[in-house]
Each structure stands twice: as C-alpha cells, then as structure tokens.
Amino acid sequence: MSYNLKEVMNKPERLAAGHRMCAGxxxxxxxxxxxxxxxxxxxxxxxxATGCLEVSTYMYPYTxxxxxxxxxxxxxxxxxxxxxxxxYKALKKRGKIAEDETFKFITFGGDGGTYDIGFxxxxxxxxxxxxxxxxxxxxxxxxxxxxxxxxxxxxxxxxTTTPVGSQSNGKMQNRKDLAAxxxxxxxxxxxxxxxTQNFKDMYEKSEKAIYTEGAAFLNIxxxxxxxxxxxxxxxxxxxxxxxxxxxxxxxxVDHGKWxxxxxxxxxxxxxxxxxxxxxxxxxxxxxxxxxxxxxxxEVDRRWEDLKYRCAK
Numbered sequence: 001m002s003y004n005l006k007e008v009m010n011k012p013e014r015l016a017a018g019h020r021m022c023a024g025x026x027x028x029x030x031x032x033x034x035x036x037x038x039x040x041x042x043x044x045x046x047x048x049a050t051g052c053l054e055v056s057t058y059m060y061p062y063t064x065x066x067x068x069x070x071x072x073x074x075x076x077x078x079x080x081x082x083x084x085x086x087x088y089k090a091l092k093k094r095g096k097i098a099e100d101e102t103f104k105f106i107t108f109g110g111d112g113g114t115y116d117i118g119f120x121x122x123x124x125x126x127x128x129x130x131x132x133x134x135x136x137x138x139x140x141x142x143x144x145x146x147x148x149x150x151x152x153x154x155x156x157x158x159x160t161t162t163p164v165g166s167q168s169n170g171k172m173q174n175r176k177d178l179a180a181x182x183x184x185x186x187x188x189x190x191x192x193x194x195x196t197q198n199f200k201d202m203y204e205k206s207e208k209a210i211y212t213e214g215a216a217f218l219n220i221x222x223x224x225x226x227x228x229x230x231x232x233x234x235x236x237x238x239x240x241x242x243x244x245x246x247x248x249x250x251x252x253v254d255h256g257k258w259x260x261x262x263x264x265x266x267x268x269x270x271x272x273x274x275x276x277x278x279x280x281x282x283x284x285x286x287x288x289x290x291x292x293x294x295x296x297x298e299v300d301r302r303w304e305d306l307k308y309r310c311a312k
Contacts (some may be wrong), residue, residue, distance in 0.1 A: 003200045011036050019064040020056040024232025026222030027053050027137040033199050034135055037206035045084055047107030049077035049118055052144040074113050078121035081107040082130040104210050105132040111152035112142040115178050126185040126215045133209045133216045139224035147227045151176040158279045179219045183253040188214040191252035194221035195239040201250050221248045229278025241273040246303040260310040270296045
C-alpha cells in the first residue's frame, strides 16, 4: 500500500499529549512516528532506557504511553525487552496468550543509553536475535543530565564536558557510526532515518523493522533544541539539512544488503547544517576555517564509504 501522510497522521496516538518534553524536541516526534507504524489491533510492549524521554513521559503514577511500558535503567533496555520477548514466546507456546493476539516489542533509548552505557545489553540482544526493535533517538549528547558529550556527539560540538574556549575547539573525536556497528551483528534489519520527507522514510523503515522477524535496529537523528541551540520551529529544517549535506544519510541494511534510500541531487556543504546550530558557532569565527574543512572531509569520507557498500 502506498504511503499516505494524512492517513498515517490520523492514526490513534500511542504516545499521548501532555508529556513534559521540550517544545521542538525531535525525540517525541520520532517516537510518535515509529509507533504509528504499528498495525491496528496489534499490542506493543515498550521499553525505555533512562533519559529525557523516560523522565518526561512517565511520572509515576502518570504515563503518556498508551501501550504496556517498562522503565529500564540506563544500561539494560536491550536486556529487559529481550527477556520480555522470550517470556512472551514461552507463554504463547503454553497457550497462556491467545493465538490471535499479537504483541510487538520496541525499546527506545537516547544515544547515551545506546551508544555508550547500554551498548553491551543492546549488542547482546541483537546477537541473540530476539524478535524486537531497538530504536535510538540520537540527539548527540547526554541531554537529560546537562548536555555532556557522548560517543554520538559530532566532532567540534560544544558541550558541557567539551566546552569551547581558548584551549579547546569542542569535542575532538568523530562520532561513532553505530548503525554500521549493529549491521555487523548480521541481524535481519538495520536502518538510519530522521524527520524528513513527510515522515515517509521513517514510517516505512519503522514498519519494516517492527514486522521483520528477528532483531531490528533503527537509528533516528532527533535534534535537541537545548543541546543543539536552535529555534524550536527549526527542527524539521535541521533534519533536512542533515540529509542534504550527507551528514545523516538515509540507508538500510536488509538481511545483509546495504541500500542507499536517498542521494541528494546537489549535495550541500556541511556549513549549512552546522550554521543552523549554536553548538557550532565557534567554527565560523575567523581562523577556524580549517576545522570546517576537516569536518567536511570526514562527512565526505563516510558518504563515499556508504555509497561503496550500497553499490556492492
């Protein structure tokens, strides 16, 4: 069935309004988009690593989640949902759950709880091949606890633990390519997406991840207005610039086959993406031109590597 934005947006919300996430936050947009891909009548069990999303959508005894929800510690979202998925299979085998009832298992974590602290349980769940989807809402830092750098933070970003000043130009390391790392686990489905193209790319990849048997991983760039320092209304434009500059390419790895989903007709310079964010304003000061050149070179290298993988 062809994608219809109006029909998708009119589906019942599984993340209710009234939560306390910031205006202009990409995480809740991403979560709502993923959950819309669930088929009508199917149940979901949601796991959620500690982070912005958890503390702002679940304030006991109140919750914004319409499906069953489990708050996990920072490091064990992958382990918890893999355990629940295993229990579900056992109960269904024993006839404790009706045959016509379908449950899907989806866990959400920020980049701190996914790239770093929770990587061990994520890797284990993927390696074991549990029938679940792990979704990383990647906002590029530990935003919930004060905008500290993570291994998802891009090079030269200004954070509270890599502050820009006379002795520092921000974070000195390049960001980790987690989607490629998870693809090396040889799981059925891995994809990278963001809030763009009328949400078509995110919706189709979410549906494929949820309904592909076995382990699946989605990495979604989800900008943070406080950490990235942009006007809240600019969230969608920043995502578009991330794609058009090839900083955040749209691709998937379907049963081992790398597929490039979108190639810009005219690749924009990385300055367009960086200029929209206050965390990179120091790069545009006189004398820092070489830093932007280095950033561009890394983006180009990864883009060419991705195109090579997808051309095989």
